[in-house]
Amino acid sequence: MTAGTALPFAETLEAVRALVPTKLRNPRIGIVCGSGLSGLAESFRETVLVPYEKLPGFAKSTVPGHKSSLAFGLTGKGEGVSVVAMLGRFHPYEGHAFPTVVYPIRIMARLGVKNIIITNAAGSLNPNIPVGTIVVIQDHLALPNLTCMNPLLGPSTSPEHPRFLPLSDAYSPALRRLLFLSAHHLALDRSALTEGTYAWVGGPTYETPAEGRLLRLAGADVVGMSTVPEVVVAREEGLNIMVMSLVTNFVVIPDRYRSIREEVEAELAGNPIQLEQAQVVSHEEVLEVGREKAELMKKLVESVVERIPTVPELQ
């Protein structure tokens, strides 16, 4: 789908009606599983998996660590809470146009979702936020949005949606509060969960040291290649939003560059030196940390989901 193409909402909703039992098809809570985090839906009960290929308007996720299905199910104690999870998302760098990237969010909203928990894997730009930390996002910095790469570009999708959407209040304080309460009830170490700002970049290349430094200087704590288009559209659809970034690696920002000139001059002077080699990040490393922290992320998400029905402003 490209900007301006009519979106096949009616067909997608009809497919959900045909494939998902009544009890599960109008969830109030949506979850987006980031790289390596599809396990967030493993503890759902009565799960019905709907492959994206059966949903008109959906693409296929091509990134390792992203499955391509919606999982409908129940979570929490007693009767349980009805939820839907995206096992795999679409990123612009895969070649998907913005309307495709955010289409599942618009579908969730039309199914009845009011609260959305978006997860991702991200690189840390902040020396005080080590690998393995979960960062609840308080704000974002989206260089693409500032340069005419905004998911809301193009004709308005509906007269009900504001053309000029404010984003200063995008991240729900009530949901974030539930996350910290959950961390307390799960007796999580205080250092396991922190607050920060997410920088969205296009990818698929990881940052150069200079780019990492720029984002850090601009106030970002973590960086990734997803999430912000989903947040923007979820906000346009009127959803309450919480974003949890799992830090899977450090973005390499050396204090100083390795100087080849110094090395050559030292060698010529008979005192060879070898300065530190630059480190590099890999998607395998990203997925590995996702596996290590999957259980903790799942417990936190479950605990937040269970508490949402108790908060009047989230209904």
Ligand SMILES: O=P(O)(O)O[C@H]1O[C@H](CO)[C@@H](O)[C@H]1O
């Ligand atoms: O943001 P998610 O989808 O979790 O994935 C993150 O991990 C991938 C890079 O390793 C990128 O897609 C980045 O955005």
Ligand SMILES: Nc1nc2[nH]cnc2c(=O)[nH]1
């Ligand atoms: N842009 C970006 N995305 C990531 N996703 C996981 N780690 C990273 C990273 O270091 N940079």
